[in-house]
Every structure is written in C-alpha cells, then in structure tokens.
Amino acid sequence: MAPGLEHYLILSAVLFSIGLFGTVVKRSAVLILICIEIMLAAVNIALVAFSRFITPVELTGQLFAIFVIVVAAAEVAIGLAIILALYRQRHTIDTKKIDLLKW
Amino acid sequence: MGILSIILFMPVIGALLIVLIPASNVRLTKYTAFVFTLIPLMLSLYLFGSYDRMSGGFQFEEFAQWIPAINANYHIGVDGLSLSLVLLTTLLSFISVLVSWKTSFRPRAFFAWLLLLETSILGVFVSLDLLLFFIFWEIELIPMYFLIALWGSGRREYSAIKYVLYTLFGGAFMLAGILSLYFTAGTFSVVELYQTDFSLLAQALPLAATFFLFFIGFAVKLPVFPFHTWLPDAHTDAPTAASIMLAGSLIKMGGYGMFRICLGLFPDEAQHYAPLILALAVVNIVYGGAITLKQTDIKRLIAYSSVSHMGFVLLGLFALSELSLLGASLQLISHGLITGLLFAVTGILIHNTHERHIKKLGGLARQVPVLTAIFVVGGVGAMAVPGTSGFIAEVTVFLGAFSTSVVSSAPVFTLISLTGILLAAAYILTTLLKVFFGPPKPTFDHVHDVTLMEKIYCGVLVVCIFAIGLYPKLIIDILEPVVASMALLWGG
Amino acid sequence: MGLQIAFWLLSAIIVGSALGVVWQINLFRAAILLIVCFLATAGIFVILSADFIAAAQVIINVGAVAILIILSIMLTREVTRGSPSNRMGLPAFILVGVFAVCVIFGVITTTWSVSKVPPTEPTTAALANLLLDGSGFVFVIQLSAIMLISIIIGAIVLLKEKE
C-alpha cells in the first residue's frame, strides 16, 4: 500500500527526536545548529505531508514550509555569525565553556 | 490648586527643574533647591498662622477624583498635628538643603532626591485618603534609598537596603490593613472612616487584626522595639541631610500614623491593647537608652537616642489621655527639632574633624567653641532640661500618662519610663565629656569652627527649640483641638 | 508500489543520515551527512508532490545552508576537536524517547480526515498566486524580506572586525 499520512508523520517525529537529542547532547555549537536544521526539516516533512493529505488543494502547509525554510536559512546565518564572533573572542565553541550567563 | 497642594508639589517641581539644569551648573542647582524648599516653608508658616484654632478639625481641604472605580480620591487637608508636622518637615528640608550646600558628589541628583523626599513626607502628613497616604508612604523609600546608598558612608548599601526592606515589611502590613478597612467600609477616606462605626459592618478582618496590621506598619517606622535596628544603621550611614530628614521628620510618620489611624479609627482596640504597647514603649525608652550609652560612634549614639525618645511618643499616645496625647504630639515636633539640630551639628563635627569615633575625639570645646555651644544646646534638649522643647514634651507625656484614667496600668509604666531621663542625662553628659571637654588634643588644633551659614541654620533650630520650650502655647493651641477631639473617644 | 519503495528508501536514508549526524565524531562528515539528509528530504517532498518545496529545499538548504555550515566549520577549526557529547546523553535519550513514543502514539491513535482529492500539480504557480494575490500572505512576505535584510546586517555587524 502507498505510504499514508501516518508514515510521514512518524518519519517526521523520528527525525525530529533525533535532532532534538542531538541538540541537547552535542557540545559543538555548530553541530547543535545542524541538529536544529534537522528538526526544521522534520517539521517541513510534517507540514508538507499535512498539506498533501488533508488540504491537497489549498497548499497552506507548503506555504508554511516555505516560510520555515526562510526562517531556517536566516537562523543559520545569524547563528553562524554568532558562533564565529564567539569563536573569535573565546577561541572555543564548546557549550560547556560558554556558560557565563548565570547567577 | 490650593496652598496645600502647592506646598506639597513645589519640591517635586523643583526636583524636575533640577534634572533639567545642566550638570555643570552646580550653583543654579543649589539655588533652585534653596528656592523650592524656601517657598513651601514660607507657605506652611502662613498656613500655620492662618489655621483657625477655634474651630479645629481638618482645614485647607482639597478634593479631586482620582480613581473613581475604587473610590480613591486626591483628598488632602491638615489639622493641628499634621500642620505642625508639615511645618517641621518644610523647615527641616530647607535646613537640609543648607546643610548639603557643600555637596560635591553629583549634586544635581542629590538635591533632586532630597526634594522628592520632601514631597513624599509632606504627602504622608497631608493625605486624607488612605490609598494616597500609602502611596506617599512608599514613594519616600526611593529617594531615601538613593540618598543613603550613594551619598552615605560606612556600610551604606547594607544600611540602605536594610532600611528599604524593613519599611517595605511594615508597609505590606499596612497595605493589608488599608485593604481590610476598604473592604469593610468601602472607602479610603479618613474623614469618612472617622464617622464609621465598624462594629455595625461586616468586617473583612477582625478589627483587632486590622489594628495590629496598621500598628506594625507604623511601629517599624517609629521605630518600636523589636523593629528598631534599621534606624541606627540608616541614620549612621546616611549623609547629614538625610539623617536630619530621617530623624527629624521621617520617623514622625510612624507616630503620626499611629495617632491618626491606630488611635483615631480603633479606639477600643487601642484601649484594650494599650498595656502591651505601653510595655513596648517602656522597653524602647529604657532599653534604647541603655544601648545608647554603649555606642562609640557619635552619629550612632544620637541615632539610638532617637529610639529612646520615640518611646516617649509611644507612651504618650497609648496612655490615651488628652494630656498624654498632647505630650506625644509635642515630643514628635520637639524631637524633630532637637535631633535635627544634633545631627546637623554632628555632621559639621564629622566633616571638620574627619573623625566620628567618640574615643578618638576629645577636648574640642577650646578649639571649636561655637560648635560646642550648639551641641550643648542640642544635648540639653535631648536630656529634657527646662527651657527646651524637650522638657515640655516629656514632662507633658509623664503628667498625662501618669494621670490617665483610660489605661489603668499606665502609671506603673510611666514611673519606669522616668529612668529614661536619667539615661538620657547619662549618655548626653558622657558624650559632652568625652568629645568636647577634657584636655584639648593637638590633632584637632586646626579644626574649623562653624561657618556663618552653619551658625544661621543651627541658630534657627536653637531658636525654635527654646521658643517652644519657653512659650509652649505657640504650638499647644494648634494641637489642642486635635488632642481634645481625640481624647473624646475615650470619654475625654 | 514504486512510491512505497521510494518512501521507505528515502526514510531509511533520512533517519540513517540523521543518526549519523548525531553519532558522527568527525564534524566535517556530519555536515556532509546533513547534506544527504536534506537531499533525501527533498526526495520525500517530491513523493508528496510538493515540487516547489523540493526545489527550494535543494537550493536553499543544500546549496546555501549546508555550505555555510561547512564553511564555518572550517573557519572555526572545529574539525580538529571532533564532536564530543556532554554527560546528558542518557537522560536526554530517555526523555526524547518518551517524547517520540508519545508523538507516535498520538499520530497513530488520531483518526486523520484524509482528503481523497488529488493534489494540485504543479504547485509553483499556485503557490505564487497564494503568496502574492493579496490573500493575506503579502504582508508576511514583506516581513520576511525585512527579516532577511536585518539578518544580513546583523551578521555583518557581528562579524565586523573591531578596529
């Protein structure tokens, strides 16, 4: 049988969880950014799947996905800029060592 | 916009103007502060003269709607007691400006805060609406915090934060009390509350509880044992002007509040719990006086003497007789003048000698004779030597509290409190002995005596102290209607 | 049937490469795997008859984002340090697992009102109409533009060498 909505959603959920796990456990800031990108991709899969199966004509889900892609690109740009600035100043992007924002 | 409003808001307008003055123009800043404290002083003198002593009651009332939804109004007015305290506050504010004339560290901000402080204290004395009263009560914290924390000495941040926390602690209780009254009677107006019989209404909280909510709020300010430890710290570490305002008029807010609210609105509760509170008063007087004797910092010594002297206010208030109430009111004013003078002269002393430790001072009488004379005047006032206002106030408290027929245990407490006068003599005489008398020390050979301006403002206070002490009628006849009508609550 | 094979194949690639990203010690390889993941996702979009999104995915994510990431990896010399994990692996794994199970449970137990209407194809013109014909998305487009501009400026400001 052809893959249904559930398949896509489960795929999306699994992909999202993997990204989430990576985001929490990885110490490299760049990798965290990569994992966030994976999560966004997962969201996109879900949005497009909803669009395909529930509102195949209106395309609203796809529209949202476009915006997600835009935001993701922007986020990567600014995130990487911050990482580079940070690296320049502290010569590391290890999140364990970037913990000044406390008490 | 009546005169009272002008008096009330003049200083804050001055503060706003000062903020607009360029920082480099220190002279203009000072003169602005000078003018904007002088005008309220003149106006309040005028009000003091024109208050109708025959009819008494609240006069110069002003009313405007403020928050109609909760029936809170801009309602101000004065009776004899609050008018006297307004006059005291405007006088001390004016003197504080003169005292701070030499301030060099951020003078703009200093004078602006000082002026704001004046408005907030005045607001407490003139408000006839409890919400307004509360707002002024709490606003006062802000300028005082900055005055202590920025221009203070010693552990100033600690003292400032301690002061703020203590007062907020008391203020929280008071707010609860205000709300309880509001939900009982549906109004914030003091005048309306005076005419309300709470026993006929469904009470939001038991009346005794409300009474104590207010009492704690005011007790922190007065201060009453065991809420007094903010006072020595704050007074000691504050700059001279702030010490004068604190001791001279700020802690009077506590006594005034007790008079106006604790006694005026809860006569039965006040009578019922009077023995307990009188015991606290005695503790204040004796314990405070005893601790004063142990102080080694001259400013701290004067600060602790306030604890003892405020005990007399509490004694007079809660003995609940006409004479004792008069005595308490007189003590509020007299202590403002005397302690104001003492802090002013101590400020000069510390400024000129760069020394505040009593043991390191000594033999100054020869080097600074005028300063010594002024300190002696303040000292005799504090130990209630006749001729000074302190004597009138304390003796009236004693006579009134001992002869009261409302509180049966008052005579015993009064007799114990008499030792307060002995303790006062002990600490003042010892201070005079250690600081001013004895062989002169060469270290202080080149210490300057008081300047002309210092002579003038100290002179003003000295004159006031002796004027009240020698001719108490000056102030008694304006207080008489207030205390007489208050005493009627307990049958005269 | 072909669709089914394609879906499973792509799913396997996506999950595998994503796991690889998380698992991978070498940062550079992780970035390469991210590209693989993106490409497979684009494939999924094709299966879902979202041609425009698929194209955008390839152009933007693969073409721009991934390259940007690789560039920054090189700039920060992170490659040498590898990609260590912190000590929260186990709790994170449990919590993520719980989350995933819950979501999958939710997905399975929900009855989706799947539409039988065939999807619009090709989508490019339809999307363009939808975005620009004044049905409410024009403003969002403008906002995105402003956002992108400010991001560019922000990135420049952040990375400008201090004099």
Place this chain on the structure above:
Amino acid sequence: MSNIPEILIWLIPGLPLVSFGLLLLVVRLFRNRSVWNGYVAIMATAASFCLSIWVLFNIIKSSEILLIPGFDWLTLGNVINVKIGLIVDPLTAIMLVVVTSVSLLVQIYSLGYMHGSKSFNRYYAFISLFTMAMLGLVMADNLLVMFMCWEIVGFCSYQLIGFWFHRQPAARAARKAFFITRIGDFGFLAAIILIFSSTGTLNVMEIHSMAAAGLVSGTIITWATLGIFMGAMGKSSQFPLHTWLPDAMEGPTPVSALIHAATMVAAGVFLVARMYPLFEHSQTTLATVAIIGGITALFAGTIALVMNDIKKVLAYSTISQLGYMMLGLGLGGVAVGIFHLFTHAFFKALLFMGAGSINHSTGTFDMRKMGGLARLMPWTFATFIIGSLSLAGIWPMAGFFSKEEILASAMANQPVLFVLALATAFMTAFYMFRVVFMTFTGRCKSPVKPHESGRIMVIPMVVLAVLAICAGWFNATGGFSGLLVSDKAHGWLYGIFGILSHPLAWISLLVASGGILLAWAMYYKRWISPLKVSSRFWAPYVIFSHKYWIDELYEKYIGQKLLNSGLFNLFNRFDSIVIDGVVNDIANLNLSSGKIIRRVQSGNLQLYALFFLLGVAVISILAMLAR
C-alpha cells in the same frame, strides 16, 4: 504688703535674667572690655538685692503673703493649667535676701578672683542665669515651674563646675554633679506627676490647701513627699546622693561659695520647707528626713576630719551642715531648718571665700603645703576665724543660735539623733580648727610668698564676716521663727544673752570648745601627734579617708560593673546579636538558599534545554493519558 507694685517683684528674678541676656547677646561683642560683663551682672544683682531687702522689710511689717497669679504658660483645656506666678511669703523673702546678697558678694569677689580669665563672659552669664533661676525657684508658686528652675540651677552648676572644662577632673566632676542630682530629680519629678494625678493641680498653695482639707490620701502624701525629699537629697547632697558635692569643688572657688555652699545646695532644704505643709501630713517622711539628715551630718563630719584639701573639708562640712538643716526640718519644723540655712549661707560662703583667697595667693588647696598664713594674710585670717567660730557654734556667732535651735528640737524629740547631732557639733569644731591651725599657724611651707588678696576680694569677706556674726541675732527675740511660723514652738529663745540661761547652750558650747581645744592640742601645740592618732585608730582613719568607699561603690561597682559592662552591655549585645542578628540571619538564609538553588542556573544552555525537554515529555505523557 499691697504697697509693693507687682512689677518690682517680677524684677527681682527678671533683672538677672536681663543681665544674662545682655551678657549672652550684647556685651560679648566688647571682647576687650571683659570686665563689663562683671559690672552688668553685679548691677543687676545689686538691684535685685535692694528690692529683696525692701520686700523683706515689707513682709516683716505686714506679715502677709503676697500671691501674684502671673500668666498662663502651659494650659490645655481644663486638663492642666500651669501658670507662672509668684509667691512672696516670709520664707521666700528670707531666701531672696540670702540668694541676692551672697550672689552679689560672690560676684564682686569674683572680679578679683577671676581676674585675667578669658571667659569672663561665660562666667558671669551663667552666674546671672543661676541667680535668676535660684530666685525663680524660691518665688515660684507652681511645682512645675519650681522644677524648671531647679533643673536650670542644676545646669548652671554643671556649667560652672566645668568652667575649666579643659581640665579632666573638672569636666568629670561637672558630669557627676549633674547626673547625681538628676537621680534625685527623678524622685522629684515622680512626686510632681503623682501629685498632679491625684490633685489635678500643680499650684503649691492649692496643693497645700487640698492636703489640709484632707482631700489627698495619706499614702499618696507619703510617697509624694518622699519623692520630693529624694529631689532635695540630690540637690542638698544628702547621703547617699552626696558624692557629687566634694567633686564639685573642681569649679572656681567663688562658684563653690555661691552654688555649692550657700544657695543651690540649700535649695533642697528650701524645697522641703516650701512643701512642709504637705510633709506635716506624713510622719514617715518627717522621720525619714530627720534620720537621713542626722546620718548625713555625722557621716560627712567624719570624712571632713581627715581630708587634707581645704575645699574638700569645707565641702564635707557643707554636706554635714545640710544634714543638720534636714534634721532640723524633720524634727523642729520650717523655722529651725531655714534659720540654719540662713546663717550657714553667710559663714560658709565666707569660709569658701577665705579658702579662695588663700588659694589665690598660694596657688594650692592642700593644707599640708600651707601654714603660717596668719601674719601674711591678716584679713583673710580674721574673717576665716570668724567663719570657723560661727560654724563651730560659739556664742555669740550666728551659727551658735541656729545650731542651738536644732539641738533643742532634737533633744525634745529624739534623744538618739540628739547625741548624733552633738557628736557632729564636736567634730565640726574640731575639723574647722584643724583647718585654721594647719593653714594659718606654724611655719609657712608655701613655695611662693603668699600675700593678702586685693581689696575687691577682702571687702565681700568682711561684709560676710559681719553677717556671720550678726545673722543669728535676727532670731534673738524670736523674730525669725515668728516670721515663718505664727505659733512659735520654742518659746525659750529670748535674746542673745537669755539663751545662755539654758543648760543646753552650755552643753553645746562645751562640746564645741572641746573640739577646738583638741584641734589646738593636736595641730597647734602638737601635744598629740596626728600621725599617732591615725595609726592608733587606723581602721576609722582608713574608712574616713576613703570616704567609706562610696565613690568606688557607685562608680566602679554599680556604674561600671553592674550597669555599664553588665546590664547595658547585655542589652547592647542582645540588640546586635539577637534582634539585629535575627534580621540578618533571615537575610542570610535567603542568600544561602539562593546560593544552593542557583546552581540549577548553570549557564549551560543545553541543561536548560534538557529541563525544557523534561517539561515537554511530561506534557506529552499527560496529553497521551488524556486520550
């Protein structure tokens, strides 16, 4: 009496007040003419003195009491009404004369004694203020006003004892004097509030009439009079509040003569006399007065025996004589006590002036460093002898008559106290002549050559010497007593010579002469070595010369150990450790709990993400379960 215009009576205390004002505000501008200060004060006092004499003669003539209602001062509705009014009765009139005359003479004397002092202004200003307050005290018709004047004289005394404030002992003595008299004032003030609360008035006359009408309960009268007497004990330096007076000798000697011999210390006696109609209603209090007086008289006399400082001897003698007056008041009544006050004021002021004169030329008060001054300072010697004879109670000096009255009333009422008084009389004669012989006879041990003081100092002494002889004759025909008490109890005093017909007179003369003879034998002829006596009777000698260790008891044990480092220290510790400590502990509790809790806020973003994830997981489980 009504022929005296009221304004003139107001002027009696008013003039010194004006003088004070002038000295404080106007004359100090003429710094280079400091002697003007003295002239202004002396003129004012002289005018007051003339007015007082006039008042006294009018009173004697008409013997009526003049009440001047005065003006409202402290009034509150009908609750309290304190008026500043004046009483002019015989008691007042006598006190007025005593105060103004001694004050006048002392001020004249001071022109010489204080010559060259830089602070003439301050000196005369406070003397004027003192004179005014003292006059106000004796004239006031109101307890509160009396109390005010009472405190102001205390304050002036404080200022004048500490006149040389740069000397540590003087400054300490001033504080001690003010503080210890304040302990007495505590009782006085308590009595005032007690009287006010039970009578509702503070007017002396009204209180007396209420007491006479039996409107005040006996217990209250007893407590009130005891309180008043406590005030009197403080001011009049009665045991156990006597310790300040000997120390007060650190002040300038004219001040000692005026304040600490003639007037202020006698104010306590006056106060008891003024309130006597109240005291009469309480036998307890009268007995207390008499007993305290008797004990003080003997006790201070014993200390005076061994002092080597001439002013200290005089000071203890003053305490002893004040005790005598109290004894007289307690046993005999107003006339007896006040009569001794009257005579004592003159001869004791004289003796102090003599001591001052000696000090002025020798520069010391230590008698061991004096000797042989009789030839060098004849006027001082002569007047000092007169004063000593008067104090010792030798006929026909003033002291003899007044002492006689006290002894007589003691004999009539209380044999024990009579013996006490007689012993005191013996000691008085002994120690005074010990002073005389040690100072004026023998070899001159002074390093500087002593010389007679100037005329300005001698003249007041001569005047006082005349008074020290004659003041007693005033009562020779009972005139003095008759003035004060209408029905005279002691009818047997009939004249200067008539008194000698009574055996008691001979007893007291014998005792006094015995004292003088013993002193003569020990200190002039040296038949009995004082050293041997002191080593034979070493126990009393040590006790006396250490003043019964009362100063040590008060200052070291009660003041320092019990209160200052004991109780007050405890309070202070309690305040900073418990009261403030609790507050700080609460604050610290917040801080330290914050320190622990803030560890969660590690700054590691991923940890926050983990917490976020935890939240998400919990919510998703809840959402799952909700299905």
